[in-house]
Amino acid sequence: LDPASIAGETQANTLCPVSNKAVNPAITVVYEGRTWAFAEEACKTQWEKARAESLYQQLGGKAAIDAAVEAFYVKVLADERVKHFFDDVSMEKQRRKQKEFLSAALGGPLPWTGKDMRKAHAGMEIKEEHFNAIAENLVATLKDLKISDEMIGKVIAVVATTKDDVLNRPKKAE
């Protein structure tokens, strides 16, 4: 993915995030403080529709995801089943990365540029019970935030797509 297709904090993107063509600077939308520019009106329409339909936006966008990840790691670090995995981890960095990863996975506007989930968890000996404990903490967090069971189910379905990679299981045949 070309960085020129990502709106910056202070300047708009120069390549269209939908068509990858040069943008028309007159066709823009401001989303969470960043100005996104598009090549065509149709690109803008498509992008806005994708945002509107995303779990990311339905959950409340950046503010909601950030708050959820903060509360999630409070639970994780209090959970005897999994807290030891994070003993030597910078939690400030971890919270930032998880916000970015989950935001992208749930359909937020910014791409994930970190490690793939298999590499990120390689060599940690994470077992299914650990994965399930982590998922349980996420469900409890979302319940605390009064997210509906239907939405929680959808979020967990997205998180579950990382399971084989996080557990370092062989990839399923495609």
Ligand code: HEM
């Ligand atoms: C449930 C799905 C999970 C997701 C979406 C997830 C996501 C992530 C992400 C985005 C990172 C940062 C990757 C990077 O550095 O670019 C990470 C790192 C990490 N994850 Fe997970 N994770 C999941 C499950 C787990 C589980 C089950 C455990 C252990 C119980 C775990 C333990 C860790 C640890 C310890 C790191 C830090 C590695 C380091 O910086 O040294 N994760 N995870």
